[in-house]
Amino acid sequence: MMITVTVNGQAHTRDVEPRMLLVHFLRDELRLTGTHWGCDTSNCGVCVVHLDGTPVKSCSVLAVMADGHEVTTVEGLERDGELDTVQKGFVECHGLQCGFCTPGMMLTARWLLDRDPDPSEAEIREAISGQLCRCTGYENIVRSVRWAAESEAAS
Amino acid sequence: MSAYGRMHRKEDARFIRGRGTYTDDVNLPGMLHGAVLRSPHAHAAIVSIDTSAAEAHPKVKAVITGETLAGLRLAWMPTLSGDTQAVLATDKVRFQGQEVAFVVAEDRYAARDALELIDVEYEPLPAVVDARRALDEDAPVIRDDLDGKADNHIFDWQAGDKAATDAIFERAQVTVAQDMLYPRVHPAPLETCGAVADFDRVTGKLTVWCPTQAPHAHRTLYAMVAGIPEHKIRVISPDIGGGFGNKVGIYPGYVCAIVGSIVTGRPVKWMEDRSENLMSTSFARDYHMHGEIAATRDGRIQAIRVKVLADHGAFNGTAQPTKYPAGFFHVFTGSYDLAAAHCEVTGVYTNKAPGGVAYACSFRVTEAVYLVERLVDVLAVELDMDPAELRMRNLLKPGQFPYTSPTGWEYDSGDYPRTLRLALDMAGYDKLRAEQADRRAAGGPLMGIGISFFTEAVGAGPRKHMDILGLGMADGAELRVHPTGKAVLRVSCQSQGQGHETTFAQIVAQELGMSPGDVEVVHGDTDQTPFGLGTYGSRSTPVSGAATAMVARKVRERARVVASAMLEASPEDLEWAEGRWAVRGDPATGKSMAEIALAAHSGLELPEGVEGHLDAVCVYNPPNLTYPFGAYVCVVDVDPGTGQVKVRRFVAVDDCGVRINPMIVEGQIHGGLADGVGMALMQLMAFDEEGNHLGASFMDYLLPTAVECPSWELGETVTPSPHHPIGAKGVGESATVGSPAAVVNAVVDALRPYGVRHADMPLTPANVWLTIQGRPFRTDLAIP
Ligand code: FES
Ligand code: FES
Numbered sequence: 024m025m026i027t028v029t030v031n032g033q034a035h036t037r038d039v040e041p042r043m044l045l046v047h048f049l050r051d052e053l054r055l056t057g058t059h060w061g062c063d064t065s066n067c068g069v070c071v072v073h074l075d076g077t078p079v080k081s082c083s084v085l086a087v088m089a090d091g092h093e094v095t096t097v098e099g100l101e102r103d104g105e106l107d108t109v110q111k112g113f114v115e116c117h118g119l120q121c122g123f124c125t126p127g128m129m130l131t132a133r134w135l136l137d138r139d140p141d142p143s144e145a146e147i148r149e150a151i152s153g154q155l156c157r158c159t160g161y162e163n164i165v166r167s168v169r170w171a172a173e174s175e176a177a178s
Numbered sequence: 179m180s181a182y183g184r185m186h187r188k189e190d191a192r193f194i195r196g197r198g199t200y201t202d203d204v205n206l207p208g209m210l211h212g213a214v215l216r217s218p219h220a221h222a223a224i225v226s227i228d229t230s231a232a233e234a235h236p237k238v239k240a241v242i243t244g245e246t247l248a249g250l251r252l253a254w255m256p257t258l259s260g261d262t263q264a265v266l267a268t269d270k271v272r273f274q275g276q277e278v279a280f281v282v283a284e285d286r287y288a289a290r291d292a293l294e295l296i297d298v299e300y301e302p303l304p305a306v307v308d309a310r311r312a313l314d315e316d317a318p319v320i321r322d323d324l325d326g327k328a329d330n331h332i333f334d335w336q337a338g339d340k341a342a343t344d345a346i347f348e349r350a351q352v353t354v355a356q357d358m359l360y361p362r363v364h365p366a367p368l369e370t371c372g373a374v375a376d377f378d379r380v381t382g383k384l385t386v387w388c389p390t391q392a393p394h395a396h397r398t399l400y401a402m403v404a405g406i407p408e409h410k411i412r413v414i415s416p417d418i419g420g421g422f423g424n425k426v427g428i429y430p431g432y433v434c435a436i437v438g439s440i441v442t443g444r445p446v447k448w449m450e451d452r453s454e455n456l457m458s459t460s461f462a463r464d465y466h467m468h469g470e471i472a473a474t475r476d477g478r479i480q481a482i483r484v485k486v487l488a489d490h491g492a493f494n495g496t497a498q499p500t501k502y503p504a505g506f507f508h509v510f511t512g513s514y515d516l517a518a519a520h521c522e523v524t525g526v527y528t529n530k531a532p533g534g535v536a537y538a539c540s541f542r543v544t545e546a547v548y549l550v551e552r553l554v555d556v557l558a559v560e561l562d563m564d565p566a567e568l569r570m571r572n573l574l575k576p577g578q579f580p581y582t583s584p585t586g587w588e589y590d591s592g593d594y595p596r597t598l599r600l601a602l603d604m605a606g607y608d609k610l611r612a613e614q615a616d617r618r619a620a621g622g623p624l625m626g627i628g629i630s631f632f633t634e635a636v637g638a639g640p641r642k643h644m645d646i647l648g649l650g651m652a653d654g655a656e657l658r659v660h661p662t663g664k665a666v667l668r669v670s671c672q673s674q675g676q677g678h679e680t681t682f683a684q685i686v687a688q689e690l691g692m693s694p695g696d697v698e699v700v701h702g703d704t705d706q707t708p709f710g711l712g713t714y715g716s717r718s719t720p721v722s723g724a725a726t727a728m729v730a731r732k733v734r735e736r737a738r739v740v741a742s743a744m745l746e747a748s749p750e751d752l753e754w755a756e757g758r759w760a761v762r763g764d765p766a767t768g769k770s771m772a773e774i775a776l777a778a779h780s781g782l783e784l785p786e787g788v789e790g791h792l793d794a795v796c797v798y799n800p801p802n803l804t805y806p807f808g809a810y811v812c813v814v815d816v817d818p819g820t821g822q823v824k825v826r827r828f829v830a831v832d833d834c835g836v837r838i839n840p841m842i843v844e845g846q847i848h849g850g851l852a853d854g855v856g857m858a859l860m861q862l863m864a865f866d867e868e869g870n871h872l873g874a875s876f877m878d879y880l881l882p883t884a885v886e887c888p889s890w891e892l893g894e895t896v897t898p899s900p901h902h903p904i905g906a907k908g909v910g911e912s913a914t915v916g917s918p919a920a921v922v923n924a925v926v927d928a929l930r931p932y933g934v935r936h937a938d939m940p941l942t943p944a945n946v947w948l949t950i951q952g953r954p955f956r957t958d959l960a961i962p
Contacts, residue, residue: 057196121675122193
């Protein structure tokens with residue numbers, strides 16, 4: 024099937040099998056390997072991207088379902104050489120270790136802050152509760168998101 | 179100025195941009211994709227395998243079976259414990275999920291499609307699922323491939339003084355015994371295992387990308403297994419999405435990818451899926467323990483003895499030093515001053531995946547800590563004594579270090595009472611107990627407080643005592659200082675998220691008076707780094723960190739000679755101060771490493787016999803292990819109606835000696851604490867009577883999310899290791915080792931009004947609820 028998906032602002036047209044997952048489309052077809060894959064059951068969230076601005080697990084979306092839609096991946100967070108505040112927050116607060124969950128965590132955090140610029144610790148935990156991190160014990164992820172919220176409020 | 183301290187990580191720049199390179203991100207021209215066909219049975223004879231339909235698939239390039247491999251003498255491979263393991267099953271399958279065939283195809287979807295086309299006829303056999311039945315007379319023999327093997331016994335091993343221990347138990351005023359299971363768990367890093375193999379038929383060179391924690395050991399093993407000369411093998415361990423012990427061993431899929439590349443002449447990628455990861459790669463623990471503790475009535479602990487039945491699965495594939503089939507389990511005397519101790523461990527085969535030592539356990543120190551910390555709590559109940567008080571009375575005193583334990587360990591340093599006191603203060607222990615007493619008096623909601631005090635033995639090891647398959651556990655480091663004073667450090671250990679590129683740069687910077695930003699750390703590529711055994715058992719900082727400090731000191735001494743030529747003074751008249759070599763008493767003459775480096779590469783005349791340049795290499799063979807320790811306090815609320823446990827607070831005071839980058843240390847502790855909560859409360863990996871794996875996805879094998887984790891409260895004490903060059907002890911596994919006991923102790927404490935003295939992990943709502951009803955169940959077998 025021919026599909027056209029706009030990823031990080033750029034349109035990509037490809038002929039794909041109808042069963043191809045969006046995560047594989049991004050990784051294997053477009054070589055955007057910042058989106059990861061970690062489970063067979065839609066539990067881990069390392070594959071999270073934005074589909075028309077909403078976080079989705081790209082392992083649970085077929086590439087053909089994204090035809091005509093806009094996808095943002097971790098590679099699209101940085102704009103004109105300027106890191107997103109969330110990216111800065113993760114560095115500042117040591118919100119990542121192996122980095123495997125990080126793209127998905129940051130994309131969910133970006134979505135959360137766009138809706139709620141001042142989320143509480145509990146709200147942040149709730150927002151990322153569909154995603155796993157095996158390294159950080161979540162503490163510093165929560166702090167990273169708070170840091171981003173505060174720094175966006177201050178600017 | 180110290181280069182130690184909180185510093186942002188160098189590796190973050192690529193990870194936050196999605197620019198890391200994990201194994202599955204490696205993409206080579208002409209690359210093919212592999213997939214593994216696995217056994218649906220736990221134990222079955224293979225009658226026939228028909229691959230013809232798969233071979234006819236238009237996108238399939240090769241189908242490899244055990245028979246193909248047998249022709250190459252690769253059907254079996256050695257395990258890290260000197261046993262053998264089937265790469266692809268030939269005679270029979272011995273656990274559910276075992277590798278049976280390997281398909282190489284043009285893309286990953288086609289490879290999976292072709293698996294469906296392979297027809298395997300099995301003849302199911304009765305399975306050994308319950309480790310306690312493995313040695314029964316009539317138990318089916320799993321390893322009939324081993325010459326003359328007529329039972330499922332692997333080893334008997336013991337440590338300590340049995341006679342002295344038994345004598346104490348005979349006279350003891352109080353003894354208590356407790357059976358406990360440390361159930362099978364899986365480390366489940368978010369990146370699964372996999373490999374990209376590229377065999378170049380022209381040069382004969384094999385390059386393997388795989389997420390290995392021990393690239394050099396892998397290369398040596400590939401050379402031994404596949405017969406490819408070691409200098410023609412390059413193992414590249416790129417960025418790793420978490421390891422936790424899961425990525426120490428060599429898995430059949432890696433060998434299949436290599437064979438696939440040799441057979442097709444093209445690069446082959448194989449990445450396992452999550453179910454494959456959970457079902458077939460290294461599990462951890464599975465220790466059935468019977469512990470006994472002897473004490474005086476006033477709470478003086480005298481001796482511990484323990485019998486362990488160790489379930490090693492179908493192949494003995496634990497990764498541990500050869501001398502120690504039970505790992506470092508005999509450090510189970512913990513942090514206490516005992517007169518005697520003894521343990522007996524029996525290892526058995528069952529129809530489950532191989533493994534045993536994995537999951538941030540410091541070679542079974544996790545099981546040891548859990549045993550002793552549960553036993554001490556059981557004793558506290560028996561004596562009706564506060565568990566904090568009981569521990570305080572029995573902890574080793576600072577003056578007793580260096581301390582030789584009853585099972586032969588030489589603890590390097592410690593101030594245990596100070597650490598426990600700090601943890602209790604931070605938690606507000608007395609207040610918590612008062613709150614609990616009030617609630618109990620009022621019949622209010624259940625609340626429990628659990629303490630765990632652990633001592634770890636990490637940084638394996640002294641080479642003469644510790645090896646893996648004959649390879650001594652030493653690690654190398656190589657340091658080059660370029661003419662402009664920028665340095666490149668090459669180390670044998672491999673980060674899986676621990677931040678070595680930052681921490682190790684800080685060590686070099688500290689030793690040479692440089693900025694960490696001027697030090698690049700290279701790791702994870704056997705063509706570029708010196709030999710060493712890699713990263714597991716919390717050994718990076720204790721061993722490679724020491725090698726790094728030592729090689730930097732070598733460079734510093736070379737720099738001294740160069741500086742003396744620059745300053746026209748004799749080397750003995752120079753002193754190292756403020757990161758410079760200066761004439762003693764005249765700091766204004768100081769030469770920085772950058773100035774010295776330039777001179778070392780210049781035409782400067784050096785004393786007779788002195789080479790130019792500053793580069794150096796070194797191998798660090800640790801004189802002893804290091805012994806980090808810590809005190810943890812966990813507070814839980816338990817709903818007796820649902821059995822739900824909520825971790826309200828968790829206080830962790832760790833002493834890992836000198837902290838190079840406290841930010842990274844704390845991050846490691848946070849992660850380990852979450853792991854401990856997960857193991858204690860939810861990570862269930864049970865099997866039914868046919869050996870079906872009931873925890874083979876993240877829907878069934880639950881891992882803690884941000885919602886189940888509290889905000890961790892950390893404290894620290896610092897007791898440097900006296901024998902480590904920079905006084906560091908290692909911390910990667912401390913929290914995983916120490917925390918499960920604190921959580922379980924807290925839950926059992928909460929259930930005390932119901933007369934509960936013990937319950938096995940994981941303390942799922944069902945398990946807690948049944949325990950309250952007086953009907954606890956075995957968490958290693960299917961839920962009743
Ligand atoms: S890969 Fe695990 S949720 Fe998508
Ligand atoms: S940083 Fe490793 S899984 Fe989150």
